[in-house]
Amino acid sequence: MLPPRLGKIGVYLPVYLQSADPDCNPATTAGLLVTGDQQGVTNALVSIGVSPPSYYSTTYPGVADVAAVAQVTRNLSKFGTAQLDQYPGRVMVYLDHAATTPMHPAAIEAMTAVLGTVGNASSLHTTGRAARRRLEESRELIAEKLGARPSEVIFTAGGTESDNLALKGIYWARRDADQSRRRIVTTEVEHHAVLDSVNWLVEHEGAEVTQLPTAADGSVSAAALREVLQAHDDVALVSVMWANNEVGTVMPTAELAAVAAEFGVPMHSDAVQAVGQLPVDFDASGLSAMSITAHKFGGPPAVGALLLRRDVACVPVLHGGGQERDIRSGTPDVAGAVGMATAVRIAVDGVEANSERLRALRDRLVDGVLAQIDEVHLNGAGDPLRLPGNAHFTFRGCEGDALLMLLDANGIECSTGSACTAGVAQPSHVLIAMGADPASARGSLRLSLGHTSVDADVDAVLEVLPGAVARARRAALASAGASR
Known part of the structure; x- marks a missing residue:
């Protein structure tokens, strides 16, 4: 199955499509609307007999053409995987909803x-x-x-x-x-x-x-x-x-x-x-x-x-x-x-349903991280005194910024903490107040889920994160050795 949201066009559509048309497969639809290739999407619509939408926005494409996109999804069997593959795009998993979350269409x-x-x-x-x-x-x-x-x-x-x-x-x-x-x-x-x-x-x-x-x-x-x-x-x-x-x-x-x-x-x-x-x-x-x-x-x-x-x-x-x-x-x-x-x-x-869904995704993410990676600590309170979409970890022996960039290079967008202080080379004041030492506070990572998050996002993180942590730890050891 194609990733749930790719590139510029697909990012806003899945949740909207789920509410607009229960027959839609939002994951596949977003796979179709991949790179901002406006003409390519129009050609795809025409090929199955759907009139091109009258409105495309380069900033928020597809917002005004839900019915047409739903029709594409229902008739997707007429395409085949090969045709979908001609719309390449870089897969980005967005897990920084605590910083900002995509606008609802x-x-x-x-x-x-x-x-x-x-x-x-x-x-x-x-x-x-x-x-x-x-x-x-x-x-x-x-x-x-x-x-x-x-x-x-x-x-x-x-x-x-x-x-x-x-x-x-x-x-x-x-x-x-x-x-x-x-x-x-x-x-x-x-x-x-x-x-x-x-x-x-x-x-x-x-x-x-x-x-x-x-x-x-x-x-x-x-x-x-x-x-x-x-x-x-x-x-x-x-x-x-x-x-x-x-x-x-x-x-x-x-x-x-x-x-x-x-x-x-x-x-x-x-x-x-x-x-x-x-x-x-x-x-x-x-x-x-x-x-x-x-x-x-x-x-x-x-x-x-x-x-x-x-x-x-x-x-x-x-x-x-x-x-x-x-x-x-x-x-x-x-x-x-x-x-x-x-x-x-x-x-x-939708707060009740959304919270329940986010809590299930978060728990699967937390369980996977704790099971796959050594010397990792989940920061913050447990349920019910924790935001449903929040997972905040400290990885011993890592610099948070280095880990952040390694994940970003592998298509995972997250944060080391507050977006308002991100990029500042100092430990989290929150973790320090909670009793963490400065070195541990600098090795933190926040993965925050939101209304567009799906199971495939969690799968992607669990696939990429262990290797990224191992690489970040090796880099930290090498840096420590070089400074002696």
């Missing part, structure tokens, strides 16, 4: 349709009102799917901006109301969007920081938070991520928020990794603020939201037009909001 379609329109959502004329309607419908859909009120959804340019807005805005509001409130309680394993925002407040605004102790699996406890809040009456806010972006550990968010509420302290959570893999209900969580970003659950990049309760004061970081409750000024990205709302709907409606 439905989100692409919805967003593309809006990109062809004109109208500023702040304008009062007809096209402006139409843009405003699309924006508010998107806001309402996101709120419905994430357990929030529409007025609590503040559109931003992504997770990093949402984190900055929450940390700085809530801190400033709380400090301005009571000058003694200068303490931020957080963890050592946060994304750098939170850590760097906190550090900026320390350096420029006189904030003080208390970090909750991190367990060996990357988690923090509600009991530890209670101890901190009992010891300090100057806390401006608490910020603890919903799920860790590197090792996949899921935090006890509702328990932490309940403790914070007992002491009258607002709590923010970076939930960027949670949406689409875990049930997320903003109201039920008890959080005061929550950051999300679309490109982690099948939406477009550079659009996100801060979910902020109406009774939580937040000083704006950006000033200008007073949009988004006067908390986030700027002309809203209507197309991005529409794409994000569509992706939220798909991700949340």
Whole structure:
């Protein structure tokens, strides 16, 4: 059987085809749509009597011609393997969904349709009102799917901006109301969007920081938070991520928020990794603020939201037009909001089935790696306190970056950790906080599955990874010997 997704065209089609036509074989279909050879695909369609699609996008080919592609699949027996083989392409297995995941084709379609329109959502004329309607419908859909009120959804340019807005805005509001409130309680394993925002407040605004102790699996406890809040009456806010972006550990968010509420302290959570893999209900969580970003659950990049309760004061970081409750000024990205709302709907409606499927793939991947490779350790918590799509390993005697490049050369795309710090020659701050030594922390690898992942991806990794690890270890030994 051909690999499930090859090259540029096939990457977005398999899941879409499965939902659009249950008779399709998405693996074979993606094998047909391999290299971006637009004319070749058109010729293939014509050869079985299917009219060529009227629309091809060089960026997102095939999105508007699902019916035609489905027809190709149903009639694939008329081709034969030889004809399929004339569409060569480099096989790439994408296992870096925690960094970004492919857009859902439905989100692409919805967003593309809006990109062809004109109208500023702040304008009062007809096209402006139409843009405003699309924006508010998107806001309402996101709120419905994430357990929030529409007025609590503040559109931003992504997770990093949402984190900055929450940390700085809530801190400033709380400090301005009571000058003694200068303490931020957080963890050592946060994304750098939170850590760097906190550090900026320390350096420029006189904030003080208390970090909750991190367990060996990357988690923090509600009991530890209670101890901190009992010891300090100057806390401006608490910020603890919903799920860790590197090792996949899921935090006890509702328990932490309940403790914070007992002491009258607002709590923010970076939930960027949670949406689409875990049930997320903003109201039920008890959080005061929550950051999300679309490109982690099948939406477009550079659009996100801060979910902020109406009774939580937040000083704006950006000033200008007073949009988004006067908390986030700027002309809203209507197309991005529409794409994000569509992706939220798909991700949340399918979260149970998707999580179950990802968990099965991940467990098979983890079992295979641990069985085939010596001196390897799985980092993070076990089920149910682990993201379904996360597998994070430490390979003793390896440099993570070297292993990453060896895998990439063999068609496996993954990461050594957070994409926001990838390429920086330093050990993972998350693993260090969990008690790892610097050498081990540099030998880590994150394999993250997502909505387009299939069994063949796991097969490919298990075939390639043992040899890549052995080669990386030999290289590390040679390098160590040469440096003596």
